[in-house]
Amino acid sequence: MTMQEKGNISIHTENIFPIIKKFLYSDHEIFLRELVSNAVDASQKIKRLASIGEYAGELGALKVTVSFDKEAKTITISDAGLGMTADEIKKYINQIAFSGATEFVEKYKDKGDEKAIIGHFGLGFYSAFMVAERVDIISKSYQEGAEAVKWTCDGSTEFEISEATRDARGTDIILHVAEDSLEFLEEFKLKQILDKYCKFLPIEIEFQEKIINNPTPIWTKSPSELTDEDYLKFYEELYPFSEKPLFWIHLNVDYPFNLTGILYFPKVKNELQLQREKIQLYSRQVFITDEVKDIVPEFLMLLHGVIDSPDIPLNVSRSFLQADSNVKKINSYITKKVADKLAELFKADRKGFEEKFENIGLFVKYGMISDEKFYDRAKDYCLVQNVDGKYFTLNEYAEFAQENQKDKNDEVIYLYTSDVKGQDSFIQSAKKRGYDVLKLDSVLDSHFINQLETKLVKTNLKRVDADTIEKLIDKGLALDIVLSETEKETVKKVFEEVINDTTKVVALEAMPVDELPAVITQNEFMRRMSDMSRAGGGGGMGMFGTMPNNYIVSVNANHASVAKILQTTDAEEQKKLAKQVYDLALLSQNMLTGADLTAFIQRTALAL
Numbered sequence: 001m002t003m004q005e006k007g008n009i010s011i012h013t014e015n016i017f018p019i020i021k022k023f024l025y026s027d028h029e030i031f032l033r034e035l036v037s038n039a040v041d042a043s044q045k046i047k048r049l050a051s052i053g054e055y056a057g058e059l060g061a062l063k064v065t066v067s068f069d070k071e072a073k074t075i076t077i078s079d080a081g082l083g084m085t086a087d088e089i090k091k092y093i094n095q096i097a098f099s100g101a102t103e104f105v106e107k108y109k110d111k112g113d114e115k116a117i118i119g120h121f122g123l124g125f126y127s128a129f130m131v132a133e134r135v136d137i138i139s140k141s142y143q144e145g146a147e148a149v150k151w152t153c154d155g156s157t158e159f160e161i162s163e164a165t166r167d168a169r170g171t172d173i174i175l176h177v178a179e180d181s182l183e184f185l186e187e188f189k190l191k192q193i194l195d196k197y198c199k200f201l202p203i204e205i206e207f208q209e210k211i212i213n214n215p216t217p218i219w220t221k222s223p224s225e226l227t228d229e230d231y232l233k234f235y236e237e238l239y240p241f242s243e244k245p246l247f248w249i250h251l252n253v254d255y256p257f258n259l260t261g262i263l264y265f266p267k268v269k270n271e272l273q274l275q276r277e278k279i280q281l282y283s284r285q286v287f288i289t290d291e292v293k294d295i296v297p298e299f300l301m302l303l304h305g306v307i308d309s310p311d312i313p314l315n316v317s318r319s320f321l322q323a324d325s326n327v328k329k330i331n332s333y334i335t336k337k338v339a340d341k342l343a344e345l346f347k348a349d350r351k352g353f354e355e356k357f358e359n360i361g362l363f364v365k366y367g368m369i370s371d372e373k374f375y376d377r378a379k380d381y382c383l384v385q386n387v388d389g390k391y392f393t394l395n396e397y398a399e400f401a402q403e404n405q406k407d408k409n410d411e412v413i414y415l416y417t418s419d420v421k422g423q424d425s426f427i428q429s430a431k432k433r434g435y436d437v438l439k440l441d442s443v444l445d446s447h448f449i450n451q452l453e454t455k456l457v458k459t460n461l462k463r464v465d466a467d468t469i470e471k472l473i474d475k476g477l478a479l480d481i482v483l484s485e486t487e488k489e490t491v492k493k494v495f496e497e498v499i500n501d502t503t504k505v506v507a508l509e510a511m512p513v514d515e516l517p518a519v520i521t522q523n524e525f526m527r528r529m530s531d532m533s534r535a536g537g538g539g540g541m542g543m544f545g546t547m548p549n550n551y552i553v554s555v556n557a558n559h560a561s562v563a564k565i566l567q568t569t570d571a572e573e574q575k576k577l578a579k580q581v582y583d584l585a586l587l588s589q590n591m592l593t594g595a596d597l598t599a600f601i602q603r604t605a606l607a608l
């Protein structure tokens with residue numbers, strides 16, 4: 001029988017090829033993913049048919065081969081899958097593949113957000129025409145007595161079917177690469193695309209005589225079959241040359257949605273490295289994207305690893321994805337899994353958990369700030385550390401602070417430092433009174449502090465340098481000032497003259513005699529406001545945009561230096577003393593700079 005048939009592909013649009021080509025312009029490379037996945041599907045189908053006894057022949061090596069011929073300008077994808085008969089080609093390629101493409105164009109041609117769809121949409125077989133001016137299919141079905149058949153089409157609505165020769169069962173897709181897509185005829189380019197999309201396809205993929213994929217990545221296996229070694233090795237495979245992860249979670253759900261994967265907690269030392277390595281999203285082992293926003297809760301985007309789910313709609317735009325109920329469920333499943341894993345680690349090994357907290361803290365705090373549900377789960381194991389390196393859970397700390405950091409209004413005051421070295425003199429003052437100081441010095445901590453204050457009852461957080469220690473935790477036991485009102489005025493004036501700066505307000509305070517002669521503080525509330533306005537956040541804080549940092553210079557009225565100022569009537573002598581007191585206060589906080597610092601050093605050297 002000789003077979004030669006010409007026909008018309010029944011689609012409405014005269015020639016959808018140029019439309020689609022233009023549409024998907026920025027993402028042509030997915031043609032290879034689509035065609036290789038089809039080849040993998042065909043291979044798995046023949047395997048299934050054999051396993052259920054529908055196919056009695058030899059299965060043979062079921063690998064898929066990708067090859068190219070620079071001279072002939074062809075790329076060929078060959079499989080030993082179930083193949084197609086002429087009728088099947090007409091049905092599956094002409095009708096299904098092309099109707100899928102038409103539907104795609106109809107659906108998206110008027111929408112502006114093509115970038116959002118691209119890369120998520122499996123255009124299937126038709127995507128071949130993004131890079132090829134002509135496509136041939138040579139196929140031989142597994143069915144007994146099937147003849148090999150050749151289909152050819154130049155992307156117009158016309159196709160041609162004829163007889164062909166192919167000994168073995170399976171399909172070759174031959175792309176005659178278009179002039180504007182010759183870049184795809186380079187080895188490194190093809191290898192790069194295969195590495196990106198096909199690295200974990202379930203059937204071996206051969207390119208340049210090498211198998212380029214791992215058909216059984218560990219996320220497809222059961223956790224009980226796997227050792228720590230396996231997880232670490234897989235991490236290395238995903239992110240070569242990266243530091244070892246801290247721990248991982250193996251995800252595995254099949255109801256109400258299907259999802260497998262492994263999420264790794266990396267060591268996060270600085271924020272810069274954060275977004276370099278990303279979670280990769282797969283659908284049945286085909287790489288889809290590493291833009292997992294919407295699917296993974298934002299605070300978990302810092303994790304690494306893979307998620308594989310056929311239930312994530314990949315062929316839709318972003319706004320649809322956000323509304324999709326499966327995506328929402330997946331989102332909260334992942335959040336819960338992560339929270340549970342952390343709880344388990346905390347329970348099983350508190351010490352180990354503390355050691356890891358420097359790295360995990362970022363996730364935990366970020367999660368608690370951004371997700372109420374996560375806050376509720378994590379509040380039991382979220383740790384805070386004091387300046388001596390001791391860790392407390394939030395409950396432990398509340399209990400501890402309740403004991404002796406209550407002020408006269410029954411408010412519990414947590415003291416914290418954002419800079420252990422820079423605020424040392426304040427930390428020492430606090431410790432001298434037997435108070436504890438927390439170390440909250442990461443970028444997230446200012447938000448975390450706000451969050452804690454909204455959650456904790458009758459509790460305030462104050463930075464150690466926000467006031468003199470007597471006022472930070474005001475026990476209502478104010479020391480008396482030994483000075484008269486006129487004496488106070490005199491001292492205040494001297495200091496004001498010496499300081500001569502409208503952003504610094506002088507106040508005389510009664511402090512213990514062994515405290516510094518003066519301290520410079522910045523009101524907690526005002527500082528937070530100006531921090532927020534500087535960070536640009538805080539919605540509506542714009543009015544503080546130009547707000548300068550205001551400081552209070554608290555002069556210790558009970559200090560010997562104040563008495564000295566009052567003892568002399570020599571104005572120059574008074575100023576000299578006040579200047580020294582003020583410079584010391586600046587120096588204790590790293591605020592003494594420039595000419596003032598030089599003058600201070602020279603003065604002090606001369607006195608030696």
Ligand SMILES: Nc1ncnc2c1ncn2[C@@H]1O[C@H](COP(=O)(O)OP(=O)(O)OP(=O)(O)O)[C@@H](O)[C@H]1O
Pocket residue numbers: 034038039042079081082083084092093096097098100122123124125126171
């Ligand atoms: N290499 C192949 N071997 C056997 N059949 C194939 C092969 N490639 C494509 N087909 C058949 O053609 C059909 C249409 O392919 P196409 O890639 O357009 O869509 P799909 O694979 O069904 O869906 P998707 O859009 O997700 O890729 C397939 O369902 C399959 O039956």
